[in-house]
Amino acid sequence: MEIFKYLEKYDYEQVVICQDKTSGLKAIIAIHDTTLGPALGGTRMWTYASEDAAIEDALRLAKGMTYKNAAAGLNLGGGKTVIIGDPKKDKNEEMFRAFGRYVQGLNGRYITAEDVGTTVADMDLIHEETDYVTGISPAFGSSGNPSPVTAYGVYVGMKAAAKAAFGTDSLEGKVVAVQGVGNVAYHLCKHLHEEGAQLIVTDINKEAVQRAVNDFGAKAVEPDEIYGVECDIYAPCALGATVNDDTIPQFKCKVIAGSANNQLKEERHGDIIDEMGIVYAPDYVINAGGVINVADELYGYNAERAMKKVEGLYDTIEKVIEISKRDGIPTYKAADRMAEERIERMRNSRSQFLQNGHHILSRKK
Ligand SMILES: NC(=O)C1=CN([C@@H]2O[C@H](COP(=O)(O)OP(=O)(O)OC[C@H]3O[C@@H](n4cnc5c(N)ncnc54)[C@H](O)[C@@H]3O)[C@@H](O)[C@H]2O)C=CC1
Numbered sequence: 337m338e339i340f341k342y343l344e345k346y347d348y349e350q351v352v353i354c355q356d357k358t359s360g361l362k363a364i365i366a367i368h369d370t371t372l373g374p375a376l377g378g379t380r381m382w383t384y385a386s387e388d389a390a391i392e393d394a395l396r397l398a399k400g401m402t403y404k405n406a407a408a409g410l411n412l413g414g415g416k417t418v419i420i421g422d423p424k425k426d427k428n429e430e431m432f433r434a435f436g437r438y439v440q441g442l443n444g445r446y447i448t449a450e451d452v453g454t455t456v457a458d459m460d461l462i463h464e465e466t467d468y469v470t471g472i473s474p475a476f477g478s479s480g481n482p483s484p485v486t487a488y489g490v491y492v493g494m495k496a497a498a499k500a501a502f503g504t505d506s507l508e509g510k511v512v513a514v515q516g517v518g519n520v521a522y523h524l525c526k527h528l529h530e531e532g533a534q535l536i537v538t539d540i541n542k543e544a545v546q547r548a549v550n551d552f553g554a555k556a557v558e559p560d561e562i563y564g565v566e567c568d569i570y571a572p573c574a575l576g577a578t579v580n581d582d583t584i585p586q587f588k589c590k591v592i593a594g595s596a597n598n599q600l601k602e603e604r605h606g607d608i609i610d611e612m613g614i615v616y617a618p619d620y621v622i623n624a625g626g627v628i629n630v631a632d633e634l635y636g637y638n639a640e641r642a643m644k645k646v647e648g649l650y651d652t653i654e655k656v657i658e659i660s661k662r663d664g665i666p667t668y669k670a671a672d673r674m675a676e677e678r679i680e681r682m683r684n685s686r687s688q689f690l691q692n693g694h695h696i697l698s699r700k701k
C-alpha cells in the first residue's frame with residue numbers, strides 16, 4: 337500500500353504503528369480528523385490476512401468515525417485502532433497495558449473504546465495506563481459495554497427506515513435477516529423479537545446462532561444464504577463490505593439497516609441499491625449509539641441523558657432520508673453531506689483568541 341498517497345487522498349492526520357515484542361502487541365492507531373475535537377473510536381482485535389489489510393481497515397474505520405461523530409452531533413473527531421491477533425488466543429495483560437501507554441503518549445488526541453474482539457475487561461487494562469479510554473467498567477463510573485446501546489440505536493434507526501419503506505415504523509410481522517448475532521445483534525434481536533418481528537439469523541459461530549434460535553425463535557440459515565432469503569429488512573451486523581457485486585443481485589429486502597461499519601464495499605454499491613429502491617440506513621449514522629453512550633463519559637456519565645441522545649437516531653435517520661429525497665441523492669451521500677457540512681461549519685466558525693495555557697503569552701508569566 338502506498339500509505340502517504342492514501343493519507344493524502346482522504347486527508348488523514350496521523351497513523352501510529354505500535355509494537356511491543358514482549359507482549360506481542362502489533363497495533364495501528366489511525367487518526368483521521370480532529371476538527372471537531374479529540375478522535376474517539378474503538379479498538380478492534382482481528383486476525384488480518386496481511387499487514388496491509390490491517391492498516392487499510394484501521395484507516396477506513398477511522399474515517400468512518402469522523403463522519404459518525406460529526407453526524408451524531410458529537411464534538412469529537414475520528415480515529416480507530418486495530419490490534420493484529422486472534423482475540424480468542426492472543427490477548428494478554430501486558431498487551432493492553434502496552435497499548436494503553438501508546439494511547440497515553442498521544443496525550444488526548446485519541447480516545448479509545450471497545451470494538452469487535454475487545455471487551456470491557458480489556459478497556460480496564462488500558463485504563464491502568466491512561467485516562468483516554470471509555471467503555472470501562474461501571475464500577476469506575478463508566479458506561480461499560482457499549483453494544484446494548486448500539487443495538488438500541490440500530491433498532492430505532494431501523495424503525496425510521498422502515499417508515500420510509502413501508503409507510504409505518506411498526507416492525508411487527510416484518511421479516512428481518514440478521515447477519516452476525518454477536519454482542520450488538522443479540523440485543524437487536526431481542527428488541528425486534530419483543531416487537532413481534534420474525535428473525536432469520538446466521539453466524540459463523542454456531543453457539544451464537546443457537547442462542548438466537550432458543551431465545552427468540554429465530555430461523556437459522558448458513559452464512560452464505562443470508563443475502564438471498566425472503567425478507568423485508570437485511571441487518572448486516574458482522575463485518576463490513578457485505579453490500580457488494582456478489583450480494584446485491586441476491587437481495588430481496590426493501591431496507592438495509594444494521595450495525596456493521598463500512599457496509600458498502602464501494603460507494604457505487606450505495607448508488608446501485610438506491611436505484612433498486614432499497615432504503616439504506618447509512619451505517620455510521622444508525623450505529624452511533626455506542627459512541628454516543630461512551631462519549632457521554634467525557635461529561636461524567638449519565639445513562640438517562642445518553643439514552644435520550646441515542647433515541648434521537650430515529651430523527652437523524654429520518655433527516656438523512658429527507659435530504660436524500662430533497663437533493664435526489666442516495667442516503668449514503670446525504671449522510672456524508674450532513675457530516676461534512678457540520679465539520680466545515682465548525683472549521684470555518686470564527687475563532688477568537690483565548691488564553692488557554694498553551695499560548696506563548698502563558699510562558700511570559
Ligand atoms: N459493539 C458496538 O458497540 C459497535 C459495533 N459496531 C459494529 O457492529 C458490528 C458487530 O459488532 P459486535 O457485535 O460488537 O461484534 P461481535 O464480534 O460481538 O459480533 C460479530 C459477530 O459476527 C460474526 N461473524 C463474523 N463474520 C461473519 C460472517 N462472515 N458471517 C456471519 N457471521 C459472521 C461473529 O462470529 C460474531 O458473532 C461490527 O462491524 C462493529 O464494528 C459499530 C458500532 C458500535
Ligand SMILES: CC(C)CC(=O)C(=O)O
Binds near residue numbers: 376630
Ligand atoms: C464505542 C464504540 C463502539 C465506538 C466505535 O468504535 C464505533 O462506533 O465503531
